[in-house]
Amino acid sequence: xxxxxxxxxxxxxxxxxxxxxxxxxxxxxxxxxxxxxxxxxxxxxxxxxxxxxxxxxxxxxxxxxxxxxxxxxxxxxxxxxxxxxxxxxxxxxxxxxxxxxxxxxxxxxxxxxxxxxxxxxxxxxxxxxxxxxxxxxxxxxxxxxxxxxxxxxxxxxxxxxxxxxxxxxxxxxxxxxxxxxxxxxxxxxxxxxxxxxxxxxxxxxxxxxxxxxxxxxxxxxxxxxxxxxxxxxxxxxxxxxxxxxxxxxxxxxxxxxxxxxxxxxxxxxxxxxxxxxxxxxxxxxxxxxxxxxxxxxxxxxxxxxxxxxxxxxxxxxxxxxxxxxxxxxxxxxxxxxxxxxxxxxxxxxxxxxxxxxxxxxxxxxxxxxxxxxxxx
Numbered sequence: 001x002x003x004x005x006x007x008x009x010x011x012x013x014x015x016x017x018x019x020x021x022x023x024x025x026x027x028x029x030x031x032x033x034x035x036x037x038x039x040x041x042x043x044x045x046x047x048x049x050x051x052x053x054x055x056x057x058x059x060x061x062x063x064x065x066x067x068x069x070x071x072x073x074x075x076x077x078x079x080x081x082x083x084x085x086x087x088x089x090x091x092x093x094x095x096x097x098x099x100x101x102x103x104x105x106x107x108x109x110x111x112x113x114x115x116x117x118x119x120x121x122x123x124x125x126x127x128x129x130x131x132x133x134x135x136x137x138x139x140x141x142x143x144x145x146x147x148x149x150x151x152x153x154x155x156x157x158x159x160x161x162x163x164x165x166x167x168x169x170x171x172x173x174x175x176x177x178x179x180x181x182x183x184x185x186x187x188x189x190x191x192x193x194x195x196x197x198x199x200x201x202x203x204x205x206x207x208x209x210x211x212x213x214x215x216x217x218x219x220x221x222x223x224x225x226x227x228x229x230x231x232x233x234x235x236x237x238x239x240x241x242x243x244x245x246x247x248x249x250x251x252x253x254x255x256x257x258x259x260x261x262x263x264x265x266x267x268x269x270x271x272x273x274x275x276x277x278x279x280x281x282x283x284x285x286x287x288x289x290x291x292x293x294x295x296x297x298x299x300x301x302x303x304x305x306x307x308x309x310x311x312x313x314x315x316x317x318x319x320x321x322x323x324x325x326x327x328x329x330x331x332x333x334x335x336x337x338x339x340x341x342x343x344x345x346x347x348x349x350x351x352x353x354x355x356x357x358x359x360x361x362x363x364x365x366x367x368x369x370x371x372x373x374x375x376x
Contacts, residue, residue: 069314070123076322080116083328084109086342090332094341100173103181104158105332107188111150112324118144119321129208137210138200145196145221146189151324152228153188155270156235158331163239166246195224222285229278233271240267266330269323277320280312 087109095102121132121140130137164173202217203210212218240263247260287306332338 066126069126069318072318073119073123073321076325077116077119079325080112083325083333084112084116087328087332087338090338090341090345093345096177098177098181100161100176100181100184103185104154104161107185108151108154108158108327108331111147111154111192112327114143114147115151115321115324116147118147125210130205130210131208134205137205138203141203141210142193142196142200145199146192147324148225149195149228150188150192151327152232153192155327156232157184157188159235159239163243166243219285222281226278226282229274232274236267236270262330262334269326269330273319273323273326276312276316280309280316284309284313 088106091097091102091106091109097103097106118140121136122144132140161173164171198212198217198220202213204213205211212221244260244263287302287309333342
């Protein structure tokens with residue numbers, strides 16, 4: 001994205017007219033040309049001029065995002081760190097990490113932490129631009145997208161695993177442990193790293209922007225996200241609809257109402273979070289394709305539409321990126337088992353509980369030989 005301090009230094013927040021030779025060259029074939037490009041989490045944004053060199057101003061949107069987005073990201077980072085680290089601690093203390101179910105939960109928590117690790121850097125980028133060097137640009141982008149793709153893959157696999165557990169509880173997949181759990185983890189992270197590799201190989205720093213080197217890899221990243229969302233949606237709809245049909249049968253257990261509410265909540269949160277975001281970045285990619293063919297008649301409409309897409313992008317991204325702090329709540333702590341583990345852990349850390357336990361452990365033993373009372 002275009003950092004706020006750059007806008008203030010260059011005067012772009014107040015400039016009404018710019019010379020046609022300052023940032024671009026007007027060609028006879030078109031009256032709408034591109035100004036400076038800026039970057040936002042894998043996507044370029046462009047500012048446009050019409051035939052009179054009047055700028056399509058989008059700086060107010062960037063300014064608003066530079067103020068609000070870092071604050072929101074900071075809250076998401078704190079909640080995500082707390083929730084996901086707590087999940088890892090509970091798994092390590094009370095659960096068998098060799099089981100496939102717990103392996104998925106552990107990897108999802110680690111994946112969310114990878115994703116969360118990139119958010120403070122993007123928050124900093126919103127305000128100051130990228131001043132951390134090209135190596136940091138590549139590493140942060142790679143870690144961020146590795147967390148993004150691994151989280152999506154894990155949600156697909158967890159949904160499919162839950163489907164098998166409900167529809168065919170005696171299946172070997174449900175009781176898989178040991179070597180296969182490790183193998184599944186290795187495959188998940190290898191595929192995620194491969195999907196995120198363009199972010200490492202094809203990003204660089206130019207004019208304080210951490211950007212892809214060309215538009216091809218930018219569009220490739222967008223369509224990868226869209227494909228992952230579509231695949232996740234298909235798996236979610238199919239698996240959860242089948243599970244809900246099974247639970248609605250008269251022979252289902254009494255807790256079916258609570259389970260149905262949880263499944264419905266999972267689907268609503270997923271589609272409300274990732275649906276608008278993927279639609280917006282897809283529409284932005286269409287404008288990237290169209291901008292080289294734009295003419296003067298389409299300039300005004302394109303400018304207004306781009307502003308609306310910018311607002312939609314900022315809002316939808318907030319909902320989408322908050323998923324890393326919601327995953328522990330919906331996929332872990334709603335379960336009775338993890339609730340009990342959490343209560344047990346909190347009790348073990350409670351000072352009052354320690355004093356009670358110490359009093360209970362002080363057993364009074366009557367000595368048979370001397371008749372003395374010994375406290376232990």
